[in-house]
Amino acid sequence: MSARTAISFATPKSAPRRSPPALESGIILWLRMNLFSSIHNTVLTLFALWALFITIPDFISWAFINAVWQTDDPKLCREAAGACWAVVAEKHRVMLFGTFPYEEHWRGVLAITLIVSMAILSTFKRFWSYWLFVAWLGVTGAVLILLLGGIFGLTTTGTHQWGGLPLTLFMFVGTVVGGMPLAVLLALGRRSSLPAIKSLCIGFIEIVRGVPLITVLFMASLMFPLFMPEGVTINKFLRAQIGMILFFAAYAAEIVRGGLQAISRGQYEAADAVGLSYWQKTNRIILPQALRIVLPALMNDIIRAFKNTTFVSIIGLFDVLGATATALEDPLWVLFALEAYIFIFILYFVFCFSMSKYSEHVERDLSEGRNL
Amino acid sequence: MTKKSKSAATDGAVGPIVELHDVNKWYGDFHALIDVNLTVGRGEKVVVCGPSGSGKSTMIRCINRLEEHQEGDIIVDGMELVPDVRKIEAIRRQVGMVFQSFNLFPHLTVIDNLTLGPVMVQEIPQDEAEATAMELLERVKIPEQAWKYPGQLSGGQQQRVAIARALMLKPKVMLFDEPTSALDPEMINEVLDVMIELAEEGMTMIVVTHEMGFARKVADLVVFMDDGEIVEAAPPARFFSKPENDRTKLFLSQVLH
Numbered sequence: 001m002s003a004r005t006a007i008s009f010a011t012p013k014s015a016p017r018r019s020p021p022a023l024e025s026g027i028i029l030w031l032r033m034n035l036f037s038s039i040h041n042t043v044l045t046l047f048a049l050w051a052l053f054i055t056i057p058d059f060i061s062w063a064f065i066n067a068v069w070q071t072d073d074p075k076l077c078r079e080a081a082g083a084c085w086a087v088v089a090e091k092h093r094v095m096l097f098g099t100f101p102y103e104e105h106w107r108g109v110l111a112i113t114l115i116v117s118m119a120i121l122s123t124f125k126r127f128w129s130y131w132l133f134v135a136w137l138g139v140t141g142a143v144l145i146l147l148l149g150g151i152f153g154l155t156t157t158g159t160h161q162w163g164g165l166p167l168t169l170f171m172f173v174g175t176v177v178g179g180m181p182l183a184v185l186l187a188l189g190r191r192s193s194l195p196a197i198k199s200l201c202i203g204f205i206e207i208v209r210g211v212p213l214i215t216v217l218f219m220a221s222l223m224f225p226l227f228m229p230e231g232v233t234i235n236k237f238l239r240a241q242i243g244m245i246l247f248f249a250a251y252a253a254e255i256v257r258g259g260l261q262a263i264s265r266g267q268y269e270a271a272d273a274v275g276l277s278y279w280q281k282t283n284r285i286i287l288p289q290a291l292r293i294v295l296p297a298l299m300n301d302i303i304r305a306f307k308n309t310t311f312v313s314i315i316g317l318f319d320v321l322g323a324t325a326t327a328l329e330d331p332l333w334v335l336f337a338l339e340a341y342i343f344i345f346i347l348y349f350v351f352c353f354s355m356s357k358y359s360e361h362v363e364r365d366l367s368e369g370r371n372l
Numbered sequence: 373m374t375k376k377s378k379s380a381a382t383d384g385a386v387g388p389i390v391e392l393h394d395v396n397k398w399y400g401d402f403h404a405l406i407d408v409n410l411t412v413g414r415g416e417k418v419v420v421c422g423p424s425g426s427g428k429s430t431m432i433r434c435i436n437r438l439e440e441h442q443e444g445d446i447i448v449d450g451m452e453l454v455p456d457v458r459k460i461e462a463i464r465r466q467v468g469m470v471f472q473s474f475n476l477f478p479h480l481t482v483i484d485n486l487t488l489g490p491v492m493v494q495e496i497p498q499d500e501a502e503a504t505a506m507e508l509l510e511r512v513k514i515p516e517q518a519w520k521y522p523g524q525l526s527g528g529q530q531q532r533v534a535i536a537r538a539l540m541l542k543p544k545v546m547l548f549d550e551p552t553s554a555l556d557p558e559m560i561n562e563v564l565d566v567m568i569e570l571a572e573e574g575m576t577m578i579v580v581t582h583e584m585g586f587a588r589k590v591a592d593l594v595v596f597m598d599d600g601e602i603v604e605a606a607p608p609a610r611f612f613s614k615p616e617n618d619r620t621k622l623f624l625s626q627v628l629h
Binding site for chain 2: 264266267269270271272273274275276277280284285288289292
């Protein structure tokens, strides 16, 4: 075998460190990179610009320039070429409060304010403590008093009179607050080593996931009373609320289970090795990590739960959307349903988009300085 | 060195701290531990070695019930290991464990990793637990990392935190399951140094490791396992110079260069 001269080599170098090359930036570069990077993209960009050019002006003149903002005469609206936002001004009380007695609407406003401000307060990390939980209990009590009446000289307003935004918000908060603990228990139960608990949880989750929400609500409102003994009635709102909670819990349980499965066996073993009991281990080690992993998926489900509240109008409860549909039964204003629904669309968007932004913020916050 | 530590550690109690009598374990049909008999005296250090899959990890994991054995008796500090949650938790409080993959809690700071056990299990006040934790972090030479998260530490630092965490409950025996196998070479010694110091202070230790230098230096007994059984057990001087079994000789020829 002849000796071969190796041709591999490397040059050790000790030049001073340099900073990274400057990134090119600027609006022209951005345009060229994103909108005009190839002939296809240029054609698409020009087409999109043309489409915007022919639709935007019409929309602006309809929505703003020619719109009627304030009138109690629908005739003026019919004559105008633009949108009739006056329908919102005229009907907003019914849209937002449904069948709640007109002169008691201030109680609804107060209830909404309480729920929304508590929700906003809860987003600040510096308020995260035991007292926040107490405050939520207090607010829930206050909201119930406001909406039900009957004490402190408030007229009694039964849940059959509830409607609009207070109903939507109350049902949503109730669904999440009642559903999350149940979801966690179901997820833990599904992984339990006790066969009875395990099959019970699997059975519940699979049955509830196997039927549409409407079916659950119909069951709650129509079939459930048939099975109750004579004379025992549970009110319709509560039945719908329980149905919503069960439905939300079944879906969220599967999301939580995904998080539990993502936690390595080593975490369970380390918790065992330092002597923690099952619940200490679950509460302090496993759940905090598992819930953080599934937070985006969980928030997705929470936002869906908010929108799912619209289904209750099917069994005769007037949520915001249902109340709006009722308000538009007025033949004088029925022509302007589109404008009313755009208003509702914006209302839902504001709620859902805030929740989605908030979850993004929490994700960033929780991952700071930690490598999971 | 080992003689001194023995006398320092007995603190009055007599008799062995860990006993395994005819322990058998199966995974399905696979016989993972076969008639394992091992007795560890108070303050003594036992190093367990052997090829991977030989059952050495399974054996020490049986001692604090991370694995369940099907036959035989395991006795820790006079308590027999039975399938009773309270008994198991009582035994786990006497036994500290250090894992190959550290298994620190990533969502807690280093100090919280240490204090969680004592605060929740022994209901020691938080500030008292923190003081103990800082002492232990000094001992493993990383007090300055106390308020960081595990993900911000190097592997060697994480393993030293894990050792400190296991010491928090003042265990009577420490189990090490390949504590340096997941570490980069330059970090192995910082962990071994901490373990040697611990040994010198008289801690009872059962160590599964491939670090033969460590075994030579601190072990009172070296146990060689293969195919789920203890093949040979001897003090390090005899184990390394005059191994009797052929399987031991083959293993030693592979790990000692």
